[in-house]
Every structure is written in C-alpha cells, then in structure tokens.
Amino acid sequence: MTTKTPPCWMEHLLLLALARRHRETVTGDLLEEYREEQVPRHGRLRANLWYLRQVADIAVIRLFGGSPMKYVLAILASTTLVAGGWLGIMELLLQHPGYFARTVTACCIIAQAGGTLFYLRAQGQRVLRAVLAFGGTALAALGLVSIHRVLHAAHFEGFVLIIGVALILQCIVTLAVLFGAHRSSGLHHA
Amino acid sequence: MSELLGVFEQAVLLAVLKLADEAYGRSILRGVQTGLDREVAAGAVYATLDRLEQKGLIASRLEEGTAVRGGRARRFYTITALGVRSLHESKAALKQMWRGAKLPAEAHA
Numbered sequence: 162m163t164t165k166t167p168p169c170w171m172e173h174l175l176l177l178a179l180a181r182r183h184r185e186t187v188t189g190d191l192l193e194e195y196r197e198e199q200v201p202r203h204g205r206l207r208a209n210l211w212y213l214r215q216v217a218d219i220a221v222i223r224l225f226g227g228s229p230m231k232y233v234l235a236i237l238a239s240t241t242l243v244a245g246g247w248l249g250i251m252e253l254l255l256q257h258p259g260y261f262a263r264t265v266t267a268c269c270i271i272a273q274a275g276g277t278l279f280y281l282r283a284q285g286q287r288v289l290r291a292v293l294a295f296g297g298t299a300l301a302a303l304g305l306v307s308i309h310r311v312l313h314a315a316h317f318e319g320f321v322l323i324i325g326v327a328l329i330l331q332c333i334v335t336l337a338v339l340f341g342a343h344r345s346s347g348l349h350h351a
Numbered sequence: 352m353s354e355l356l357g358v359f360e361q362a363v364l365l366a367v368l369k370l371a372d373e374a375y376g377r378s379i380l381r382g383v384q385t386g387l388d389r390e391v392a393a394g395a396v397y398a399t400l401d402r403l404e405q406k407g408l409i410a411s412r413l414e415e416g417t418a419v420r421g422g423r424a425r426r427f428y429t430i431t432a433l434g435v436r437s438l439h440e441s442k443a444a445l446k447q448m449w450r451g452a453k454l455p456a457e458a459h460a
Binding site for chain 2: 166183185186187188189190191192193194196197214215218219220221222223
C-alpha cells in the first residue's frame with residue numbers, strides 16, 4: 162500500500178461535484194482504490210488519470226444524469242443563451258428599423274435556453290417539457306427561415322447563420338432528450 | 352408487482368447481496384465490475400446506489416474509516432426485503448420472457 166494521494170486540485174474538483182452526503186465516503190472510497198490498486202498496479206501517472214476520469218464521470222452524472230445528450234444540450238442552450246442575450250442588447254442599443262420584433266425574438270431565445278438549462282437540473286416537469294418542445298420547434302422553424310433569408314440576402318450576416326444553425330440543433334437535441342428520457346433505464350448510468 | 356429493475360440496477364443489487372456485511376462503495380464497485388466483466392465508472396455505481404436507496408431497495412449506515420482512506424467514513428449498504436423481492440421479480444420476468452425462445456446458433460466471423 163502507498164500513502165500517496167491524488168493531486169489536490171482533483172480532490173477539490175471531486176468535492177465540488179459531490180453532494181454533501183457523499184463527500185466523505187466517496188472521496189474515501191476513491192482514495193482507498195487509488196492507494197491500494199491503481200498506484201501499485203499502474204503507477205502514479207495512470208492512477209492520476211484514472212482518478213480524474215472518476216471525477217469527470219461523477220460530475221457529468223451529477224449535472225446531467227449521465228446522459229451525453231444532455232451534456233450536448235447544455236452546451237447548445239448555453240450558446241443560444243449568450244447569443245440571444247448579445248442579440249437583444251445590440252438590437253436595443255442600435256435600434257435599427259424592426260428592432261422591437263428582433264428584441265422579442267431574442268427574449269424568446271433566452272427564455273427557451275434558460276428553460277432548457279433549468280429543465281436539465283430540475284427534470285420531470287411535464288408542463289415545462291411541453292413548453293420546451295413547442296418553443297424549441299417554433300425557434301427551429303425561425304432558425305430555418307433566418308438561414309434561408311441570410312443565404313439569399315445582399316449582405317451576408319454570419320451571426321444570423323450561426324444562431325439559426327444553433328437553434329435547429331438545439332431543437333433536435335431538446336426533442337431527443339425530452340422524449341428519449343422516458344425510455345431510459347438503469348443501464349444508461351453505466 | 353413493482354417496477355422491474357434495469358440490468359445495471361440488478362448488477363449493483365446483486366453485488367450488495369453477495370458482499371453482505373462488506374458492501375461499501377469501493378467493494379460494490381469491484382463487485383459490479385466482476386459481475387458485468389467490464390470496467391465501470393464509480394459515478395455510475397454511486398448514482399445507482401442513491402436511486403436504489405430512494406426506492407427503498409437498499410439501506411445504508413455510516414461507519415468509521417480506516418487509515419488507507421485517510422480516516423474517511425465508509426457507507427455500508429444492505430439489501431432490504433423490498434430489494435430482495437425486486438430481484439426475485441426481475442429474475443422471474445427474465446425467465447418468463449425467455450420461455451419458449453430458441454436462439455439460432457451464434458455466427459462466427
């Protein structure tokens with residue numbers, strides 16, 4: 162047995178990822194495995210990599226229920242949240258003709274992204290699920306129209322293209338997460 | 352009949368059952384890996400243990416830690432009567448599902 166310990170920052174990350182109830186027991190379990198099995202069998206470097214992988218797995222499972230699709234959705238929703246916020250602020254500042262409608266659209270994008278991120282943490286809310294499915298589909302349609310317009314416009318606006326694509330992708334992944342969740346079993350947690 | 356258990360849930364419950372008084376996080380992780388014959392992420396096992404405890408299929412208690420774990424406490428798990436019943440039902444459901452099925456010989460590449 163060794164008395165070596167994993168790097169401090171990894172242990173801190175693990176503590177952040179764990180619920181209070183499990184902090185002492187899980188860090189103890191992993192330290193025991195690290196000292197008794199991983200370091201003696203594989204050496205310090207591989208043992209550290211093993212520890213880091215456990216930390217990452219625990220964090221992903223805690224934040225997104227272990228589903229990679231939810232992780233992708235969280236990234237997409239965060240992107241559209243920032244893009245919607247930026248779009249809304251710029252429209253309000255510049256106030257070009259038709260800015261009001263575009264600001265409302267930006268607010269809808271923010272609401273959809275915020276609702277999606279909330280759903281990923283809260284789960285199981287039927288009404289929210291229906292709203293997100295409807296909102297996601299509507300915004301995907303808007304994304305399609307925007308892409309069509311920007312591809313045929315005299316001035317190419319890259320940010321519209323990016324937001325449009327992000328909205329369509331977000332809709333696809335949202336629907337997959339919302340309706341795929343019902344079919345999941347204990348197996349996906351492995 | 353209660354909700355049927357997933358394969359991973361069964362693997363975790365069986366590990367707890369087999370380990371009896373020695374079922375705590377690390378030993379359960381090793382038991383699940385042996386049962387499934389593959390590497391399993393510790394996070395997946397802890398998430399499943401949490402879910403099984405919420406369903407009342409296992410119960411847990413805290414005990415003092417040892418030097419190798421830096422004195423950190425260990426959480427020991429035991430299977431409840433409801434957990435045993437769930438395992439019986441899942442096993443029976445599998446048997447029922449396979450009854451009368453004849454698998455063609457496995458093709459070898």
